[in-house]
Structures are given as structure tokens and as C-alpha cells.
Amino acid sequence: MKDVMEASHAVSEAVKAIEPDVIAAYPITPQTHIVERISEFVANGEIKSEYIRVESEFSAISACLGASAAGTRAYTSTSSQGLALMHEVLFIVSGMRLPVCMSVVNRALSAPINIWNDHQDSISERDTGWIQLYVETAQEAYDMTIMQHRISEDPRVLLPSMVCMDGFTLSHVYEAADIHDKKDVDSFLPKYKPVHAVLDPKEPLTQGPIGFPSHYMEFRSELCKAIDGSLDVIEEVMKDYSKKFPCTIENSRPKEYYHVEEHRMEDADVVLVAMGSVCGTIKVVIDELREKGVKAGLLKLITYRPFPAELLKEKLKGAGKVAVVEKALSPGLGGPLYHEISSALYECEERPELRNFIVGLGGKDVRLDHVEKIIDMTMKGEGKREEWMF
Known part of the structure; x- marks a missing residue:
């Protein structure tokens, strides 16, 4: 129904x-x-x-x-x-x-x-x-x-x-x-x-x-x-x-569930990694930027514990630049997801350039222009390793 x-x-x-x-x-x-x-x-x-x-x-x-x-x-x-x-x-x-x-x-x-x-x-x-x-x-x-x-x-x-x-x-x-x-x-x-x-x-x-x-x-x-x-x-x-239970409503879920969902990842120069509803906003921006020739992609993480470290290594090892976008922080350390992904990629011979963006704390809006800025900063290598998007 x-x-x-x-x-x-x-x-x-x-x-x-x-x-x-x-x-x-x-x-x-x-x-x-x-x-x-x-x-x-x-x-x-x-x-x-x-x-x-x-x-x-x-x-x-x-x-x-x-x-x-x-x-x-x-x-x-x-x-x-x-x-x-x-x-x-x-x-x-x-x-x-x-x-x-x-x-x-x-x-x-x-x-x-x-x-x-x-x-x-x-x-x-x-x-x-x-x-x-x-x-x-x-x-x-x-x-x-x-x-x-x-x-x-x-x-x-x-x-x-x-x-x-x-x-x-x-x-x-x-x-x-x-x-x-x-x-x-x-x-x-x-x-x-x-x-x-x-x-x-x-x-x-x-x-x-x-x-x-x-x-x-x-x-x-x-x-x-x-x-x-x-x-x-x-x-x-x-x-x-x-x-x-096949997918019957377009864009309501992955066609086949897995630990991660890939969106426009096939030839992406910059990959965003995120969890939760913010992924919907990210997908919209990526689709719009693709029309302008910007090769961006999203890796949505569904399974967080157990942490699929080997799978993330496989999916991200070929990416040139990766931005971890998360709604959490560990005070004194930074973004927990960022540091776990960084640890997972440590042994890769060709590690992507990894950036951390803290967003949406306490319900702060994550707007389309925020995501555009994250992609632009990551591609250009601008800003600090960890950035807060207000």
C-alpha cells in the first residue's frame, strides 16, 4: 500500500x-x-x-x-x-x-x-x-x-x-x-x-x-x-x-540496499561522504553541478556500526578528493566519521585528499549553497582541513 x-x-x-x-x-x-x-x-x-x-x-x-x-x-x-x-x-x-x-x-x-x-x-x-x-x-x-x-x-x-x-x-x-x-x-x-x-x-x-x-x-x-x-x-x-520488496517509489530508497549507496560516483573527481537526510540535499546539488560539467559524487553511508572500513577503502581509493560531511563532532578531535575514514584509508598506497566539514549542528540549515561551497573548496583545496559551515 x-x-x-x-x-x-x-x-x-x-x-x-x-x-x-x-x-x-x-x-x-x-x-x-x-x-x-x-x-x-x-x-x-x-x-x-x-x-x-x-x-x-x-x-x-x-x-x-x-x-x-x-x-x-x-x-x-x-x-x-x-x-x-x-x-x-x-x-x-x-x-x-x-x-x-x-x-x-x-x-x-x-x-x-x-x-x-x-x-x-x-x-x-x-x-x-x-x-x-x-x-x-x-x-x-x-x-x-x-x-x-x-x-x-x-x-x-x-x-x-x-x-x-x-x-x-x-x-x-x-x-x-x-x-x-x-x-x-x-x-x-x-x-x-x-x-x-x-x-x-x-x-x-x-x-x-x-x-x-x-x-x-x-x-x-x-x-x-x-x-x-x-x-x-x-x-x-x-x-x-x-x-x-522491490523499490516501487522512485528515489525513495536504493534499488538494492547495501552498506553504502553510490550516487554519480562512476567518474567523480570529488566525492562527498555523508549519512542521513542531508544526503538528499547533496544529491540535488550534485545533479545540478553535473549539468555544468562538475564531476562530483556522493557515497552515502548506511551501516555505521559495524564500520565497513574495507568497503570504504575500496570505494574511495581511486577518488582524488574526498569531503566528509557530518552532523557530529568529538570535541578536541573533530568529526568522528572523518577520523574513522581517515584511519581506514591510512594503509592505502594512493590516499585521496581528505577534508572534514561539520554541518547542521542543533538543526542549523544545510542549504544548497553550503553543499556547493563544500564541493568548490574541496576541489580547489581551499580552507583548513576541518571547516565548520554556518
């Missing part, structure tokens, strides 16, 4: 089709529309999920941890300070290898208080052991919400995941989306069968016990192996989804 809806409501429709056993959430702008709509589905009897109305985001993620540890499919959603409040428990969920799924509606972190979009909230959680996938459109938000459950619950993975979508810029914007029948979603996403975590009085077990020095490091090693190995599972799930 094709319809025009908020990206937030597209996510709610995906959750409705998935019908998690337990949903626990606390409302926070700009995530609110997702959980409001889901709570309506539950109240109206449209889904049979257990909806837990908690008093904080810390309680929401804790409830999901308990539900998942009991052997059920658990889902939550949050933004900004809410995600920061979850920080302590995020490590526990991944460490216990629980496939909890979360929608993160990206919003700036205080102070000063700001309800608008950037990526500082989810980027700050990149080392918690959660898979992170970033989306550009309402269709991608819908699709990736379904895919993340199959990825997380795969016995080869068994890790929690976040699908990250830009607050307001995407969450509150109306776009066309193709919403699939529940029976079709069910055939793609089978009922969750817990492998290692289940509440069974006949076979009691202890979960999340103390890890002494003799064993703790081995646990962390196994977690790292699992998240590194999830790259192949993510690719497999993306291919299966693209085959089962």
Missing part, C-alpha cells in the same frame, strides 16, 4: 507489522510521534504487544533488557537526552547479547537546550556494542526497521541495533512510502526464537553475572567478533529484503 505519511508514522507502521512482544518507551521530542501512534495501535487492539508506560528512558531500556532476557522480541525508541540516559544499560544489553531493537530520532544534546537535529546523540553511543544504521528517507526508515529485527535476531549476530533517523528534518516530514502487508512482513521476518536467553523455571540459568578477569576479556572478544561478523549478515538481509 502506497501512502503519504510522516517518516515517524512509517516507523510506527513497521512496528505494527512486526508486532513486538514487548514495547517500552518514554516520550521525548522529536521521537514522540512514533510511540504515540504505536500506543494507539495497542489501545485499539490492532496489535497484541505489551506496551509498558515507564517513567524514564532508563526504565524503558531496562524493561526491554528484561523482556529480551526472558526470550521475547523487545522494541523501544528515543532521542537525545533520552538516549544519553540509557547509556549505562546499552552496554549491558549488548554484553548480554540481547537483540533489542531501537529507533533513534536524532536530536542535539544539551547544553544549550536544543530539540533540533544532529547526530551527536547516536554517535556518542557508537562504542556500546550496538549495530547502527542511518536512513535518508521515510521509506528507508520503514524498511530498515523491519530489517534490523532480522539482523539483530540472527543466531550469528544476537546483538541490539539502532536505526537512526534525523529529527524533524525527516521524522516530521511527509513523504511517499510503500507499506507492506503484515503477512508479507511475517514471511520475511519469522517469529523470534530465543537461542540463549529465555525464562524457563524448569531450566533456570543466570544471565549477566559477574565477569572475573579470567573471563571478561573473552566475553568482549566474542562481542567484537559478532559485530564484525554482522557485516555479512546485514548485507545478506539487505539483499533478501530488496528482492522480496
